[in-house]
Amino acid sequence: MRVRKVVIPAAGLGTRFLPATKSQPKEMLPLVDKPAIQYVVEEAIRCGLDDILMVTSHSKRSIEDHFDRSGELEDSLERAGKYDVLEEIREISRLPDIHYVRQREPKGLGHAVMVAEKHIGREPFVVMLGDDLPDPESNLLAEMINEFEKYGRSVIAVTEVEKDQISNYGCIESEARRDCLARILNIVEKPDPEDAPSNLAVIGRYVFTPEIFDALEDTPPDEHGEIQLTDAIRNLAGFQTTYAYVYDGVRYDISDKIDYMKAIVNLAVARADVGPQFREFLGAFCKQHGIT
DSSP: OOOOEEEEEOOOOOGGGTTTTSSSOGGGOEETTEEHHHHHHHHHHHTTOOEEEEEEOTTOHHHHHHTSOOHHHHHHHHHTTOHHHHHHHHHHHTSSEEEEEEOOSOOOHHHHHHTTHHHHTTSOEEEEOTTEEEOTTOOHHHHHHHHHHHHOSOEEEEEEOOGGGGGGSEEEEESOOBTTEEEEEEEEESOOGGGOSOSEEEEEEEEEOTHHHHHHHTOOOOTTSOOOHHHHHHHHHHHSOOEEEEOOSOEEETTSHHHHHHHHHHHHHTOTTTHHHHHHHHHHHHHHTTOO
């Protein structure tokens, strides 16, 4: 069955970016002039995913507004003759079907995925986290979908991190890698570095069989009352082969302030409109401050 549906959990509080996220969703923080969530949606569309479900909360209405038409803004741009900007704004609202459902309580990422079950049904689907942004030029998700269609089993994106950073991630234990793919034997949530089974960290791209919902149903809440997706993946791997896809390209954890700033710089210098002038500024800045 072709993978065509994607779930984007976007109900988190974004506490690591307070006070900026006190009154706006973290997913709407701009990377140059485009919110992070739009990069995620565009990545999904490039991979042929044409049915998008966002799991939001009561404080995330601006996400829905961003992907909707804005007649007053469009009229103003048209009167001002700003046709290039007008077309860019209209293009956002022409994106494929985007649906919304609310996670009414913050019960963890696993619970957010469970909220999507009625929409997904018994189809395979993708989960994309807005916190993780692979290089827009990468084919990570497309390659994961290809592997899913080859084997018919869930595929989880992982990447190598420094051992002292593994406590920030889910961590997998796997069989020996075959090219980019390895069968998952175990997965643990945010282990201490000395207890981690590897340095392979789960990042925010998943292709799931519908059996993940069965695994979620059998996953009890943790000590904080949250249902962890990591725990459900461990359950799934116990009764259905589940693969890790090892990604070695550039990615940004934009819930981390340093990575967020790196993402802005790298995306800006790659752009034709602002890149040349920004690179010139960076060169002068480095020279002024003795940075080589």
